[in-house]
Amino acid sequence: MTTLFISDLHLSAERPDITACFLRFMAQEARGIDALYVLGDLFEMWIGDDDESPFHQQVKQAFRALTDSGVPCYFIHGNRDFLIGRRFSEETGVTLLPEHSVIDLYGTPTLILHGDTLCTLDEGYQRYRKKVHNRFIQWLFFRLPLRYRQQIGHKMRSGSSQSNQMKSQAIMDVTPTEVLKAMNQYQVRQMIHGHTHRPDVHDILVQGQPAQRIVLGDWYDHGSVLVCTPEGCELETRDFPAELATLSTPA
Template sequence: MTVLFISDLHLRPNHPEITACFYHFLRKEATKSTALYVLGDLFEVWIGDDDDEPLHNEVAAAFNTLKDEGVPVYFIHGNRDLMLGKRFAKASGMTLLPEVKIIDLFGQPTLIMHGDTLCVQDVGYQRYRKKVHNRFLQYIFLSLPLFLRKKIGRKIRRESMQVNTHKSGNIMDVDLKEVVRMMKANKVTQLIHGHTHRPNIHTFTVGTKVAQRIVLGDWYTQGSILSCTKDGCSLEVRTFSPTQSLQSP
């Protein structure tokens, strides 16, 4: 039995090598697992379930095929696809989870999340996050014409990239005190998250107990997965290959 975790794929049409690796992963590996968890930022940007981008329909079909193979897919929103909704979830056959979720991972209670809420030192981002998670503002945005939302989405992405180039890496990383606080509050000693693009397995203490924080990697230059069995978890990479097909499963 194997449970798989991925995050931060940032799928977009102009990077087919990422999509091809993702489809290959679904066909060759995910079908052999017992569950797949996607911990946010599956897409580079999400402006609404009514977006007519063909890639979105292809990804939904790929997930649906996996579900039909008997593998459940669970999704936690990231900061890039926070408005991914029930319409896409239904089309893809995946289950939407709350932003903080405790799962039983081979007998060990494990906290899973995207991870952006742990970066409390990035005050500017946390202010921005609070605004974009406002349900009323989301309603107004989703009520706008699709072409206008696409334009706004591109503008926000450009501005975000410019701002991040001037931030230190430490500010954009998680705050250990916040990590410990979250783990204590949820009474767990294992945490899995993405967002920071710094894949690693950290061991530390929470109170008097040994704890583990597993950080998922991004898919910018290679595929990145976390594979967990009853014997433990391992971070693994998958090389982008020109022989991988863009055809969805």
């Protein structure tokens, strides 16, 4: 009995090493498990379900093969792929979950989320997030031709990278009080999230009771997987295929 969690792969055609590691993971390790949860930022950029590039088709086919094999797959939107919608779900068999979801993880109620909502000290990002999640703004965006949306997406990605370089590490990490607030709100003692790219298991106290916050790792230098069984959870890494492992990591 095994459930796997991944996030922050930032898949793109420019990183075939990450893609190859992901495809191998999907075709081998993810087969026969109880469930796979993807907690956001699966893609470096997603500007609409109508982007049917060969690269996107390859990734969607990997999900379809896994769900067709009987493995349930679940997805929570990240800050890079919050526009993934119903069409993606129908084509892949992946179930889209609310941004904050509580699951029963082998008897332990667990709050799962991408994690960006916990970074409340990054006020600039939170203002941006509120705007791009506005349904009317999204409606207008989807009315643009695909090529224009792609151009906007690339500009936004470049602007985000430059902005993050100017921010302190503390601002870009979760706000401890927000973590406690969320765990109290959902009445859980275990939380799993990504976004910060700082894999770790944090032992904390929630209302005086022992609790854990598990942070998933990114896939920039190697694959990162949280492996959960009835005995507990463990963060593990996966090497890139040897023939692609020497590719440089982007800034």
